[in-house]
Amino acid sequence: MRSYKDIHNILLERITRGEWPPGVLVPAEADLAAEFGCTRVTVNRAMQALADAGLLERRRKAGTRVVQRRSRDAVLNIPIVRHEIAEREGHYRYLLISREIAPPPQKVRAELGVTGSTTALHVISLHFADGKPYQLEDRWISLSAVPNAGTESFELVSPNEWLLQEVPYTRAEHVFYASQATADETQQLALEPGEPVFVIERTTWLSDDPVTHVRLIHPANSFRLVTRDQPPGAL
Amino acid sequence: MRSYKDIHNILLERITRGEWPPGVLVPAEADLAAEFGCTRVTVNRAMQALADAGLLERRRKAGTRVVQRRSRDAVLNIPIVRHEIAEREGHYRYLLISREIAPPPQKVRAELGVTGSTTALHVISLHFADGKPYQLEDRWISLSAVPNAGTESFELVSPNEWLLQEVPYTRAEHVFYASQATADETQQLALEPGEPVFVIERTTWLSDDPVTHVRLIHPANSFRLVTRDQPPGAL
DNA sequence: AAGTGGTCTAGACCACGGA
């Protein structure tokens, strides 16, 4: 028996092997159904999966073509720091540095899409791995989107972890970059002056309502992001 | 009429709104089919999409549960440099620095999974945006996997672009990190001493056969990676 | 044993969009 997964894998191989090079028109569903001795629906299921993965482009009447790839995708998995460190069997420690309600600076207001004198919750905290500073978390939380955050002290649970567990989100944007540590960061992360840091900035929304904006700052020498190893279009 | 996409979106909303919190057992396919007035197959299609996106966990007999999320995913799009710069309406220039066939150093051998005295093609090149160095590309190409590369000069087309067009791949691994530029890098990227750089390392395979390993080095002050803005589990 | 998801078939109708 040929399942749609079998068919998917056969087609995937034809693409990755170069038997069906980019740009080429592949046979119609009906023809492939005949070839594999199954229904058109089964072939459709397999081809849709490949289209979802970005390997095929399908248009009615025009048929299905192999996509000409102009870029590569990398799927990053950004875990909760505590789990990340625990998985490496390191010793984890969390420290709350400050917590206050204040109007965010201009830059953060732009990210969160809030105006004027709206206040938000500002939490700065530090995550240690084996006694050394691993991540500085500088976060603003919208109190209108997350009123519960106002009564959470964040002394024992980091905002990162608390939010991921408590607050659903519909959209997230990430920016990654390298820079030199500021004076504050140098001190809090116990760095040498001028040392590079790796920064992750994230903003999340709950259906167009901004929830939180955070900067996660890591000493460059102890931090790397690695893609989950997942072949494109695998089932 | 309720299509499987409608049902998908309804269920997605129930999850992201918190109506179905993490860990909870959701109704069986048959029940939902009754609720939406459609066949079980249609509900199945919708729920499978949510399971593929990692929002649901399904097991026969045990039923379907909302996943407790322990991390966030970020989908990065890493374009060909030339397109990236062209899209910003910048001026692009490419320069081949060196091209030689040699045995790779230990580190690269480990990445490529090759042994001893196997030789490979080593190409170093530089990509400019508006006259300023933007990316230093330091690449090793397996000549057994890509014999064609031996006859390509790479004087006009960068290896990055040539490979993406010419050579299919089945798997890719990425590592991202920040560091201080080495002496060579400082000189080639026209940096001040000690300036930070943002490094992308990538290895690709064609069905367990290593194809290429590359280090892409960017001046930190002109480079940031941004996620494609794609809600989790969208159809 | 029984409940749940996984998948197939056969036939049907529709929606899009190229010629």
Next chain:
DNA sequence: CCGTGGTCTAGACCACTTC
């Protein structure tokens, strides 16, 4: 127009896995 993909239904059988 009419070929192609998109999707639904009804019924069926199977494959797990928990009870």
